[in-house]
Amino acid sequence: MKIDIKLSALQAGLASSKKSNGWHSIEARNLNVFYGDFLAVKDVNLNVERQKITAIIGPSGCGKSTVIRAFNRMNDLVPIARTEGEVLFHGQNIYAEEVDPVEVRKRIGMVFQKPNPFPKSIYENIAWGARINGFKGHRADLDDLVESTLKSAALWDEVKDKLNQSGLSLSGGQQQRLCIARTIAIKPDIILMDEPCSALDPISTLKIEELMRDLSVDYTIIIVTHNMQQAARVSDFTAFFTLDELRAGFLMEYGPTNRIFMNPKEKVTEDYITGRFG
Amino acid sequence: MTISPRETLDTALQELLDDILFMSSMVEEAINMSVQALKRRDIEASKQIFADDQKINEKHFQIENQGILLIATQQPMARDLRMLAATLEIATELERIGDYAKGIAKINIMMGNEPLVKPLIDIPRMAEVSLGMLHRAMGAFVAGDVDIARKIPKEDDLIDALYNQVYRELLTYMIADTSTIDRANYLLWVAHNLERMADRVTNICERTIYMVTGEMMEMDQTYDEWK
Numbered sequence: 001m002k003i004d005i006k007l008s009a010l011q012a013g014l015a016s017s018k019k020s021n022g023w024h025s026i027e028a029r030n031l032n033v034f035y036g037d038f039l040a041v042k043d044v045n046l047n048v049e050r051q052k053i054t055a056i057i058g059p060s061g062c063g064k065s066t067v068i069r070a071f072n073r074m075n076d077l078v079p080i081a082r083t084e085g086e087v088l089f090h091g092q093n094i095y096a097e098e099v100d101p102v103e104v105r106k107r108i109g110m111v112f113q114k115p116n117p118f119p120k121s122i123y124e125n126i127a128w129g130a131r132i133n134g135f136k137g138h139r140a141d142l143d144d145l146v147e148s149t150l151k152s153a154a155l156w157d158e159v160k161d162k163l164n165q166s167g168l169s170l171s172g173g174q175q176q177r178l179c180i181a182r183t184i185a186i187k188p189d190i191i192l193m194d195e196p197c198s199a200l201d202p203i204s205t206l207k208i209e210e211l212m213r214d215l216s217v218d219y220t221i222i223i224v225t226h227n228m229q230q231a232a233r234v235s236d237f238t239a240f241f242t243l244d245e246l247r248a249g250f251l252m253e254y255g256p257t258n259r260i261f262m263n264p265k266e267k268v269t270e271d272y273i274t275g276r277f278g
Numbered sequence: 279m280t281i282s283p284r285e286t287l288d289t290a291l292q293e294l295l296d297d298i299l300f301m302s303s304m305v306e307e308a309i310n311m312s313v314q315a316l317k318r319r320d321i322e323a324s325k326q327i328f329a330d331d332q333k334i335n336e337k338h339f340q341i342e343n344q345g346i347l348l349i350a351t352q353q354p355m356a357r358d359l360r361m362l363a364a365t366l367e368i369a370t371e372l373e374r375i376g377d378y379a380k381g382i383a384k385i386n387i388m389m390g391n392e393p394l395v396k397p398l399i400d401i402p403r404m405a406e407v408s409l410g411m412l413h414r415a416m417g418a419f420v421a422g423d424v425d426i427a428r429k430i431p432k433e434d435d436l437i438d439a440l441y442n443q444v445y446r447e448l449l450t451y452m453i454a455d456t457s458t459i460d461r462a463n464y465l466l467w468v469a470h471n472l473e474r475m476a477d478r479v480t481n482i483c484e485r486t487i488y489m490v491t492g493e494m495m496e497m498d499q500t501y502d503e504w505k
Contacts, residue, residue, distance in 0.1 A: 228353075228355065229353055232355070261355050261356060261359075262355075262356060262359065262360065262492060263491075263492030264356055270356045270357060273355040273356055274354065274355050274356050274357065275284045275287070275355075276284060
């Protein structure tokens, strides 16, 4: 549990430096990810701004998902995956030997493309995760946690009268907000989102995007999206990945979203976002 | 890596460029004809120019509609979006230049049968220089030529000098003979319209620079000179 101590210390520093612009939540340093012998992502150097929304865009196969899965060690679950380089979380390399990947995933939560609530009640979807992550309060405290979390996820008004119904009874958009609620219930620093709206209709998508905006006050959000309008609408920073001739993904350009979409520096970025390559 | 041209958007953007060039030629003709009609004191021709401004306005609306439709349906980004934004802005500038032609035509109509207070020399020269600036500015826009777009606004100095010359000359007429005040004022308004036209050409050049570089810059030096 070494990281816990380190992270707690870092959290204290984080709280006192809320206004600091120089603090990056995640810093990738010369990050390479391999699947067996195949180099999927190469030499990524990326500083993700704290309490901002960063979008990762790029053509299929450029390693967008691989990169964000490297940011909370989800790739550890893929037997043939291997990571080189460093991913610094508030200065701590999450791939250091002493770091427990489960702790990393508590601090850096993830929301997936397809909503995947537990086959349990709406209440338990929030409470269960909190309990197994060491929530020690009374039932009333748990009730409060469930309510405040569902409110943060903009879902409370829709589900407050049916908390005992299955999470799977909700619509797709509601299920995805439940998954976001489940993620924030354990108070992460960072929320990774891997195409969270690709299975949702436009209204549900808009609700998730508004939710992301609200959450970015407290959380750092990194979203992988195929929808460039979504990246343009919702993010503060955009990272554009593309592929080299060996099909290894790499970071082509990174900067404020306004600049990337209005006046990118790289021609390849321009060609991609104007739909002339892909 | 494959290049897959967005043919629909590319074709539509090209059509929009063709349209804005066509609108520009309508406006150039209107300005030229309005000054020629004034010089000849041809009131019938001025009435026609006055009525034809409606066609320029319709072209403006058509371009604006087409541009907004493309934004809504094609979600253009980066240079495509800047080009569209620049086109919409330039269409507005052209429409206003069209209004200056209409204004000059109206002055000729209002002067009725009264003779010109003086032979027109500097005013046709102003029109000629402004029209040259406009023509080249539109060429630079379509070609995306930033170098030319940066040079054209400097020619505005000549327009300003001509305007001042016209102003001083007309003032002498008005001081010498107060019965000429109305007619001299009419001509002053014509010169003023042409001076404003050149300012709008500067705006068009600013839009060309924005389209190509993404940089918004003020190229009108007039106010700096006053400081």
